[in-house]
Amino acid sequence: MPRFRIRMRKMGRYAFLSHLDLMRALERAVRRSGLRLAFSEGFHPHPKISFAAPLSVGVSSEAEVADIELACATSADEVRERLAAHLPEELRVDRVVQASADDQSLMSRVAVARYRISVPADLLGNRPLGDQIMRLLERDSLTVSRERKGSTEVVDVRPMIFELAVVHADACHAEIEAVLATGSKSNLRPADLIAALRECGILAGEPVGVTVHRVEIFAEQNGTLVPLI
Amino acid sequence: MRNGSTLERIVMTEILPLVQKPGRYVGGEHNAVRKSWDQVDKRFLFAFPDVYDVGMSHLGLKILYHKINARRDALCERAFAPWPDMESQMRSRGVPLYSLESFTPAAEFDIIGFTLQYELNYTNVLNMLDLAGIPLRSSDRDQTHPLVIAGGPVAYNPEPLASFIDAFVIGDGEEVIDEILDAVPALRRSASRPESLAVLSKISGVYVPSFYNVEYSGLSVSRIDHSPQAPGEITPRRVADLESVPPPDKMIVPLIEVIHDRAAVELFRGCSRGCRFCQAGMIYRPVRERTAETVRKHVLEQLADTGYDEVSLVSLSSADYSSIESLVESLADDCREQQVALSLPSLRVDSFSIDLADRMQQLRKSGITFAPEAGTQRLRDVINKNVTEGDLIQAVSAAFARGWMTVKLYFMIGLPFETDEDVIGIADLAHKVVQRGREMARDAGTSPGRVKVNITLASFVPKPHTPFQWVKQDHPAEFQRKIDLLRRSIRSKAVKLSWNNPEVSLLEAALSRGDRRVGPVIQSAWQKGCRFDSWDEWFSPGKWWEAFDESGIDPLYIGGSERDLDSRLPWDHIGTGVSKRFLIDEYERARRGETTPDCRLEKCTGCGVCPELGLSPVLYAGGAVDA
Known part of the structure; x- marks a missing residue:
């Protein structure tokens, strides 16, 4: 059965969909497009669609990567064109490639993701943001407490931050780019990074108006990062 | 005038990151219809007085939405009741109720149409009007406000909401909606709200409560007058x-x-x-x-x-x-x-239904539920539920034969002419189902211990326009006594019993058989903070009873009193097509235990x-x- 790797957006209002909502929206778009999905065997067959890394509700993205398996022979171009007609612009499928059968599962390959975090200026103190971030990166550890299934755990997030840099700042807001561990082995959600920035005083007050956008998602190959698609 | 894009930005950036399930409030669904406001001159807001997840499950909404949007000269957009976390964010930032399609404030539409599916949504209707910045009472609104109309099954007794809704639509909405939209230019030309309501009341099936003066004596209508432009009885559209x-x-x-x-x-x-x-x-x-x-x-x-x-x-x-x-x-x-x-x-209670469900491979997915409604043949004849014990045993046998081990049974409690024997009959019936299941399991060589029967009890609520519209509802204490009696009668560990809160049923009875005097109670309950009364986590019976108390109305009196067959009921001027003579005959046949x-x-x-x-x-x- 042909397997395709697709890259889609999740922008605007669709940022407020959950991971499951996005899966359903993609499945329904595939069904509407007339492409035949492949299903798992067994008592409760489910469509063979898997995303590389779930995105939190409220986070937008231009790099949602998923594998879908079809029950019909077709080309990557055909898949892209058909899906384009059945998804809104803000969920557009930008790229489709045929995945080889022996490709590792997406979930196990993904290693890091790059995010752009936009912070309103009134949440930032007077000291230059760039300096503060430099100082933060010099630290060996950075602990934050996070809620997991009702209990609170303290985690050191520093090893999961690979890059953190101010890429833009003006009177209204600052933009920070962050490259964070993503995937089943080690995962840092942008919300936990924001909590860490609050905990060490870089952000003041409730993070109202902070927006997060996923720019790219990578696998690690021989020590270098390569986009999944 | 419309500030949809500003509203959209505030909602998206300041509010939605802070609420649960923000996807409820963004629109953008596949097949949602987005039309230009400038290219139509009839703008209808379909308002569903419950949360998005419930409203979007409702087929009637989709029928009307697509029917209106099929017109070139009209648009229909949607609004749902915001969940309390969303409501508090909207109020604190001054965001009004808006439509999901264009983020247009509700107050800017020509018509707001509520669908009334359940009495326990009444406070949400008021809350949505208030969030829209529209005066609650029809008499406080003028031509600058949208026309507020309502339809759906609950509109067959419109009286509790009579002072809040400008006009009710009785019957199938798709039959009448075109006539209402066609009237929009005339409504707009009208010099006053009463004048535009007069235009509407000429449409068959439309009830304008302000054209009727009602006086009550006890629970019945002692006098009802209507303006000459309004019909004496409303004929439903179908x-x-x-x-x-x-x-x-x-x-x-x-x-x-x-x-x-x-x-x-x-x-x-x-x-x-x-x-x-x-x-x-x-x-x-x-x-x-x-x-x-x-x-x-x-x-x-x-x-x-x-x-x-x-x-x-x-x-x-x-x-x-x-x-x-x-x-x-x-x-x-x-x-x-x-x-x-x-x-x-x-599913009907028979083996035919099981055969069907089996062919649809539905059984394993959704569980199997039957509704015998009453525990004895006598009481099933009283309610005209045409199901015998034989039908039920045959149906469950068919289900067990296909490997189904758990059966859910729905019953009502507090039905008219019910005796303790009927209540105990529920337990007997459940025991027979268990026994049958165990026999079949043994024959098939599977474990009889896996057979389970789950009973769900609903408290009976007498509804307007039914043969039981005159009967009294049991007192909550009597409901409790019967539930306890049933619990004691269940001897098998395979049988589980669950029931709903009798206080919910009492409120439902007081609202569904209420008259215009219940209106202020609903408003007062809403002011005390009642919302989403059909949701266990939000239902506050204490606030409701306080509201009733302050208005000098006893919910037990409305719900728990027998009414005279020859009295004029508060909803008698709303026709259903079924004659009152037939309802009385049916009531008499019920009393005699005769089926129809x-x-x-x-x-x-x-x-x-x-x-x-x-x-x-x-x-x-x-x-x-x-x-």
Whole structure:
């Protein structure tokens, strides 16, 4: 059965969909497009669609990567064109490639993701943001407490931050780019990074108006990062 | 004037990151219709007084939404009741109720139409008007405000909301909505609100409560006067032939998971089984079927246009559809091939239904539920639930034979003429089901210990326009006594019992049989913070009883009093097509324990709906359906 790797957006209002909502929206778009999905065997067959890394509700993205398996022979171009007609612009499928059968599962390959975090200026103190971030990166550890299934755990997030840099700042807001561990082995959600920035005083007050956008998602190959698609 | 884009930005950036399930408030669904406001001159807001997840499960919304949007000169957008976390964010930032399509404030529409599906949504209606910045009381509104109308089954007793709603629409909405929209230019030209209401009241099926003066004595109407421009009795509107109103194909597909998250095509409207407690069985008569070819065609088109993986064949009793077997037969292959589940929402208590469900491979998915409603044959005859113990045992046997081990049984408690024997009868029936299941398990060599029966009890609520509209509801203490009696009567560990809160049923009874004097109580309960009363986590009985108390009205008096058969009831001027004579006869037959047959199977029962509304039952004899 042909397997395709697709890259889609999740922008605007669709940022407020959950991971499951996005899966359903993609499945329904595939069904509407007339492409035949492949299903798992067994008592409760489910469509063979898997995303590389779930995105939190409220986070937008231009790099949602998923594998879908079809029950019909077709080309990557055909898949892209058909899906384009059945998804809104803000969920557009930008790229489709045929995945080889022996490709590792997406979930196990993904290693890091790059995010752009936009912070309103009134949440930032007077000291230059760039300096503060430099100082933060010099630290060996950075602990934050996070809620997991009702209990609170303290985690050191520093090893999961690979890059953190101010890429833009003006009177209204600052933009920070962050490259964070993503995937089943080690995962840092942008919300936990924001909590860490609050905990060490870089952000003041409730993070109202902070927006997060996923720019790219990578696998690690021989020590270098390569986009999944 | 419209500030949709500013509103959208505030909602998206400041509010939605802070609320649960923000997908409820963003619109943008597949098949949602976005029209330019400048290119239409009739703007209708469909307002559903419950949360998005419930409202988007409602087929009626989709029917009207797509029907209105099919017009070139009109648009229909949607608004739902915001969940309390969203409401508090909206209030603190001054964001009004807005439409999901264009983020337009509700107050800028020509018409706001509420659908009333359940009495316990009343406080949400008021809350939505308030969030829209629209005065709650109809008499405080003028031509600068949208017209506020309401329809749906609960509108058959419109009196509790009479002072808040400008006009009620009685009957099938798709039959009358075009006439209402056609009247918009005339409404706009009217010099005053009463003048525009006079225009509306000329439309058959429209009830303008402010044109009626009502006086009460006790629980009955002592005097009712109406303005000359309004009819003395409202004639309900009803689609004569469902074939003439195709179901929506490009049906709106929610982005977040909703309660009924699937395609749905109506098989027929109405039900003539004649269960005496059931309001739907009275107010949607007669039975009007679609042909199986039409249903099949629309099932396939809807699936193609929505991408759903499940489709439901809906009606009040789908196994009663004349061509159900051939229809299911003809759809089964398509559905299997597309990996689409086919479902019937309500199973009849017989083995035929199990055969059907089995063919649809539905059993393992959704569990198996039967509704015998009452525990003894005598009481089932009283309520005209035409099911015998033999039917039930046959049905559960068929289910057990197909490997199903858990059976859910629905019963009502507090039914008219109920005795303790009937209550204990529920336990006896459950024990017989368990016994049958164990015998069959033993014969089949599986473990008899796995057989389970779950009983769900609902407290009976007497509803307007039914043969039981005059009877009293049990006192909550009496409900509790009967529940305790039943619990003590259950001897088997395989039987589990659950029941709803009798206080909810009391409120439901007081609201559903209430009159105009209940209006201020609803407003006061809303002011005290009541919202989402149909949700356990938000229901505050204390606030409701306080509100009743302060208004000097006793909910137990409304719900728990027997009414005289010859009294004028507060909803008598709203016609259903069924004659009051028939309801009285049915009540008398109930008292005598006599059943009344279904007019589909035997002769006409004389309910009056066909001659009164100029209709007749529409049935298509079963036959092969061309695939």
